[in-house]
Amino acid sequence: MPANVDNDCGNVVITCSEGFKMVQGLECIDEEWRYQKPICEPTECPQGVNIKNSDNVTESRNIDEVLTFECFNGINGLMGAQRCGEDGKWIEEQACPAECPQGVNIKNSDNVTESRNIDEVLTFECFNGINGLMGAQRCGENGKWIEEQACPAEVYPAKFITIVNYGQALSTNCTEACLNDTRCSFAGPATSSKCNLFEEPIFFIGFAQTLSDCFQLCKKDIRCLTLSYQFFNCNLFSVNYTTVETEYPITDSDEGIIVSGF
Template sequence: MGCKVLCPSVALLAYLMICQHVRAQCTQPSFTSRNVILTAEHLSTPSFSDGSTVTFECVIGHKPVDLKASKSVTCQGNQWTNLELNCARKSCGSLADFLNGRYEMTGNLFGDTAKPVCVKGYMLAGQETTRTCRDQGWDGRDPVCEPVKCSAPPVIENGQLEDEPFESYDYLQAVSYRCNKGLNLIGQSTLHCSEDGTFKPDPPKCFGGCPAPTIPNAKRIGGKSPPYKLGNFVEYKCEDGYVMKGESYILCSANGWDPEPPRCIAQCTQPSFTSRNVILTAEHLSTPSFSDGSTVTFECVIGHKPVDLKASKSVTCQGNQWTNLELNCARKSCGSLADFLNGRYEMTGNLFGDTAKPVCVKGYMLAGQETTRTCRDQGWDGRDPVCEPVKCSAPPAIENGQLENEPLESYDYSQAVSYRCNKGLNLIGQSTLHCSEDGTFKPDPPKCFGGCPAPTILNAKRIDGQSPPYKLGNFVKYKCDDCYKMTGEDYIVCRANGWDPVPPRCIEDSSMPTWAKAMLGIGVVAGVVGLLCLVYFKCFKKRSDHEKVEKKDEDGL
């Protein structure tokens, strides 16, 4: 009984102690910005328990800024106390100049460098060695600067020194060159022993001209023929079937041809075998030309397949011609489309690109828009349409007429309707229409015709035909008045759609000369005056006769 109570209590206490131990610890501390590092005894410990103390020291090449600053920190819970220690780079001091030389320094603190430089006329003995500020001070030692000496100057082709060469030359000592007879000296004739122990500038060249270029499959199109002197130029062009690599225009310079002579390389233009229904593979499509020996690959164009699966798909450029292509492709087959419910297909064929137009049997029509199916790369596109029974909506109303029977909301295929006109009007067209296979009534509805309106034509007179009203088939013929001409036909007939052709117009004849119009005006005025005179004369004569009668009567009395 005692164990049952004691054992769980001990376990719980141990668990709490472990949890407390896990919670109260610090990870390895780091203060890199202070240029410090843990001392060796703590470096390999990843974590520290609460209350642990560790010590830091300056990293190599550094020293404490404050010698009294504490170098230790303590773990409190899971945090470290602040570190007082802060370190800065050690100073190595400045390096003094040495015999015939000095130092070019980046600074005098740990890690800085000092590059030795000799004064003019002297050079470092042995290899140049840069000195570095280390933990214990500057490494290495002062170098030795010895007087500059140049060995014998270089020999030049087709030329020599003006004087016999020495074994060695002092700093700034000069030598001069000359060329063999008939050659040009290119560059500086005089060189000096420079501070790096070599003669400068580069030695001159003795130049006699450029060799005649040999460029197979090319022809000269500009410049002179050989020999070629300094400054001469030549321009080349490749023969047909070859492409130029390099520049076409070259100049004879001191270093030879500039730029170097070009080459004419055999090439093939981009191959095409359209009659075989093939196309270049993607990696070659953007390349316009190919060098001799190039090989390209073809594939069937979309919707086609190889006639012979074993045929080679590649061709090779030989010179400027392609080898023959074995690959030949034919259109893929989509197979025939079966008839569908109440319909069939009218097909142009069953190969790639062919089409199949759906057609419903009589009395049925396509539901929705007609969609022609096409044989594509993967087979026939689309799907079978739906043919539904033909239905016609109510037939159209006509002016001045009506249906024989009351209209229905819809009509079946071939169902008929009949029209009649109002009393006294003629029915023009078919009186009976049928619901057709496209869902409309056919033929066009009739018209109810009552006649044509009387034409109103200014400056014209009717010379033939009857007077109004005008019934179907009546005609009228017109003539324009003097000084007017007719636009249109003079003979018109009353048709179901009105006058045929449309009534003409009489417009003033602008072709009559001005003097003729003036004379016509004068003639009209003269005619009016004459008419007035005639009336007056008749009235005067009647009055005179009347007076004579009255006088005779008076004499008789």
């Protein structure tokens, strides 16, 4: 498109119409600046710009042209759109929603996700909620689910792991007594002056009001791969169930449960 020329008292003003930009005007020839025929081209919006709530980036478009794109890899077919403005900047025509999708299968659970906004947490039952085991996922900034509390892979209801100590120590401080014994991985009080000593793979024996509380104790310790719970007793192990059953007796218990595969 040719440029607009405005002669005013000997001064020449060369401009482009709205929505166009000048791409040619001066050229250096023989060490002198010389005018070329001015050329105005439509202003474009840039490519490679990140799009909010989408994994896509912009493609170049001319003024008033519309760019459509998938929201978060097109999950559920959600589409967004931006229009190239007259100033060469993108204008949001149809924004991608800032949420994580529903209907996504949850590992080790019979549930599927419900839609949540960014940073909101979704809680759900593990394996039909056996004994109240719960998991949690948080909606990430990119619209993808982030595992906050995973459901374990293996659940053995009506089972309990029977453990025995390998010895005792005369002490009122069981933690110190365990530290002084290279074989010991955990020590608990037997009497006011004696401690029962336990060895790996067990590393915790203690009280938990509910299975969920025992579950939380396990999740907070990177060593935990298996837990055994019965009558407020929570026992944590640093090996999987297959190894546990070769080292300890597994007994039937209506009130017991073994959870593994963390």
